[in-house]
Amino acid sequence: MNEIINNPNATIVDVRTPGEFASGNVQGSVNIPLNEVPERIEEFKQMSKPLVLCCLSGGRSGQAVQFLKAQGVEDIYNGGGWSQVAVHKL
Numbered sequence: 001m002n003e004i005i006n007n008p009n010a011t012i013v014d015v016r017t018p019g020e021f022a023s024g025n026v027q028g029s030v031n032i033p034l035n036e037v038p039e040r041i042e043e044f045k046q047m048s049k050p051l052v053l054c055c056l057s058g059g060r061s062g063q064a065v066q067f068l069k070a071q072g073v074e075d076i077y078n079g080g081g082w083s084q085v086a087v088h089k090l
Contacts (some may be wrong), residue, residue: 001089004050004077011047012089014082015055015064026086034060041071049075054082058060 004010012029015028021031030047032040034055044051051073053061058080065078079085 001052001077001079005052005079005085005088006012006090007050009048010050010052012079012085013047013051013053014066015053015060016082017025020056024082026082026089027083029054029085037064037067041068041073044068044073044076051076052079052085053077054079054085057081 005012013028014025014029014031015037016031017033018031025031040089053064053076055061058078061080062078065076068076
């Protein structure tokens with residue numbers, strides 16, 4: 001997962017609420033709350049790949065990854081908790 005997180009083309013997407021995101025996040029990450037994911041599928045498809053989704057513990061990002069894969073979004077991964085992703089981000 002470290003190679004994916006540190007891929008220069010990777011986009012880190014945090015699916016927590018804006019309030020959670022504001023309290024701490026991965027540097028350079030994008031905040032798209034889980035409830036907005038269904039309306040923003042095309043945006044995900046246009047993002048630089050690979051996509052690494054994260055949240056607080058990996059539950060919400062896991063749901064988002066499964067949903068987006070079913071919608072045809074490729075090269076997408078569940079990074080788990082944002083703090084773990086931040087630790088591995090160089």
